[in-house]
Amino acid sequence: GAGVSQSPSNKVTEKGKDVELRCDPISGHTALYWYRQSLGQGLEFLIYFQGNSAPDKSGLPSDRFSAERTGGSVSTLTIQRTQQEDSAVYLCASSRQGGAEEPQHFGDGTRLSIL
Amino acid sequence: AQSVTQLDSQVPVFEEAPVELRCNYSSSVSVYLFWYVQYPNQGLQLLLKYLSGSTLVESINGFEAEFNKSQTSFHLRKPSVHISDTAEYFCAVSEGGSYIPTFGRGTSLIVHP
Numbered sequence: 001g002a003g004v005s006q007s008p009s010n011k012v013t014e015k016g017k018d019v020e021l022r023c024d025p026i027s028g029h030t031a032l033y034w035y036r037q038s039l040g041q042g043l044e045f046l047i048y049f050q051g052n053s054a055p056d057k058s059g060l061p062s063d064r065f066s067a068e069r070t071g072g073s074v075s076t077l078t079i080q081r082t083q084q085e086d087s088a089v090y091l092c093a094s095s096r097q098g099g100a101e102e103p104q105h106f107g108d109g110t111r112l113s114i115l
Numbered sequence: 116a117q118s119v120t121q122l123d124s125q126v127p128v129f130e131e132a133p134v135e136l137r138c139n140y141s142s143s144v145s146v147y148l149f150w151y152v153q154y155p156n157q158g159l160q161l162l163l164k165y166l167s168g169s170t171l172v173e174s175i176n177g178f179e180a181e182f183n184k185s186q187t188s189f190h191l192r193k194p195s196v197h198i199s200d201t202a203e204y205f206c207a208v209s210e211g212g213s214y215i216p217t218f219g220r221g222t223s224l225i226v227h228p
Contacts, residue, residue, distance in 0.1 A: 004158070031214065040124075042205065042220035043159075056215060091158055100209035101147045101166050104216070106158030 002026070006092050006107035014115050015084060021077040021110045023092030029105070031098030032075050034067060035091040037109070043091065049075060050098055079112075087114045117142040119208050121219035129227050130198055136191040136222045138180075138206030148189040149207040149216070150180055159205060165189065176200075201226045 005024040013019055025032050034046040045059040049069045060066070064083075069075040079086055089111050093104035120139045128134045140146065147166050151159040163174040170182040180191045189206060206219040 033215075043218040045215055048214055050214070093158075098214045100211050100213050100216075103149055103161040103164055104159075106151075106160070108156065108158045 004092055004094055004105050004107035006090075006110050008110060009108065010111045010113075012113045012115065013082060016081055018078065018080045019082055019112065021079075021090050021092075021112070023075045023077070023094075023107060025073065025075070025092070025094030026105055027073075029094035029096055030072060031095045031102075032069060033093045033095075033104060034075070034077050035093065036061075037089045037091055039088075046077070046090075048098070082112075082114045084114045087112055117146070117208050117210055117213075117217050119206055119217050119219040121204075121206055121222050123222050124220065125223045125225065127225045127227060128196055131195050133194050134192065134196050134200075134224065136204050136206075136224065138189045138191065138219060140187050140189065140206075140208045140217075142187070142208065142210055145211050147209045147211070148180075148182060149209070150174075150178070150189070150191050151205045151207060151218075153203040153205065153221075155202075162191075162204070196224070196226050198226050198228060200224060 007022045032049040035043040048056040051072045064080045067077045089109040091109045093106045095102040118141045149164045150162040152162045153159045165182045173179045203221045205221045207216045209216040
C-alpha cells in the first residue's frame with residue numbers, strides 16, 4: 001500500500017506476556033519513528049531509526065522495550081514481560097530522510113491492552 | 116531544548132462558528148512548524164506546515180495557521196467549522212538539524228450541531 005501499515009491493529013494480552021508490534025513504512029522512507037499515545041496524553045517519542053540504525057533510543061521507557069529494523073524497511077517493537085501501564089496506542093511514522101523540515105506519515109497504530 | 120504548549124485541551128464549538136486552536140513553542144533556533152489532525156482510531160495526518168516564506172499557510176479544507184516569530188506562536192484557525200472537523204489536533208515543532216519533532220499534548224475540537 002501507499003501508506004504506513006501497522007499490525008496488529010488491536011492486541012489484548014495478559015500481564016507478563018511478550019508482545020511484538022510491526023510497522024511497514026512507506027517505500028523508500030529511510031527514517032522511521034515509534035511513539036506511544038496514552039489516553040488523554042500527547043505523543044511520547046520512543047525511538048528513531050535512520051536506515052537500520054537507531055541513533056536515538058532515548059525514549060524507550062525501560063529495558064523491557066526494544067526495537068529493530070531490518071533491510072531499511074520493516075520495524076518491530078517488542079515489549080517483554082508486559083505491565084498494565086504499557087497499555088496504550090503505539091504509533092509508527094516514517095519520513096523520506098528524517099529531515100527537520102519533513103512531515104511525518106503515520107500508521108493507524110496498534111491499540112495494546114494488558115489485562 | 117524546544118517545547119510546545121497547546122493551552123486548550125478541549126475546544127467545544129457550534130457548527131459554522133469560527134475556531135482558533137492555540138499553539139505556542141519555545142526555541143532559541145529556527146524552527147519548522149506543523150499541525151496534524153487525528154480522527155478516531157486513526158493515526159495523525161498532516162494538516163499544514165510552515166517551513167519558510169509567507170507566514171500564513173493554508174490547508175485544502177479551509178484551515179489556516181500563522182507563524183508569529185515574536186510571539187513564538189502558530190495558532191490554527193478556521194472561519195466556519197463543520198461537524199466533520201471534530202478530531203484531535205496536534206501542533207509539532209522541529210528545530211533545524213534535529214530529527215525528532217516535539218509534539219504538543221493535543222487539542223480536542225468538538226463541533227456541535
